[in-house]
Amino acid sequence: MKVIRARYAGACYGVQRALSMANDVVARGEAACTLGPLIHNPQVVDDLAARGVSVACRVEDVADGDVMIIRSHGVTPQVRDAAASRGLAVLDATCPHVARAQKAAENLARQGCHVVVVGEAGHPEVEGLTAYACGAGGAVDVVAGPGELPDGLCDPVGVVVQTTQMQEQLDAVVEALRARGLSPVVKDTVCFATRQRQEAAAELAQTVDAMVIIGGRNSSNTTRLAEICAKACERSFHVEAADEIDPAWFRDCRTVGVTAGASTPEDQIQAIEDVLRAL
Incomplete structure (x- = not known):
């Protein structure tokens, strides 16, 4: 079975920027938390938590002395004001x-x-x-x-x-x-990157026997990709991780297309492509 990746797939500039900023905080050994999930990718959020970057739901939940990282989706002006009133150190990872x-x-x-x-x-x-x-x-x-x-x-x-x-x-x-x-x-x-991924996914889905869409189920852009692929390819499967792949999905398939949401890092795409190639 041939595995074909869409021309544009995976983490966009805004997500890569947010991840780089969070990783720099970890590397400096600073205590930090993100206000809401940094990006809509559960595996990435879990990895950050394991390395000491927790998730706070409200400004009031941020511990004194922690760096508050604003997620890539941004926050309201009221949240910024609340952080300023507490004198919190803020790292703004809002996507440009x-x-x-x-x-x-x-x-x-x-x-x-x-x-x-x-x-x-x-x-x-x-x-x-x-x-x-x-x-x-x-x-x-x-x-x-x-x-x-x-x-x-x-x-x-x-x-x-x-x-x-x-x-x-x-x-x-x-x-x-x-x-x-x-x-x-x-x-x-x-976003231009969103448009690129949607157009590339639609193009690929019309030419393959099955499609795999990789990314968080809480990710808006990944959900859009799954909807686009399903319109063009009946066998379209939205997964978050490699262990979700079911070989039965690809019975009699000669080609499978792969795309991934803008919140999906390269290592997650590679892991699923490796599983598909091994079928």
């Missing part, structure tokens, strides 16, 4: 693309726009985007698609999107707003 989306949401609100955030309600990145817009005085709605747009919207409307969403979701929301006669100000903040 997420920071750009936060600034876009804030600017739209400052321009007087009703801000529409296209993304998953409750996701930490979306909570941050919402908070930045609200903090700038804007009214905000979070929608997963055009069917969730509220009634009564009127110009000016601004649109910003969670960085790991599919381009089609953003386009559908913008089209629905324009169909209402509105003229939305659109900030396309879909």
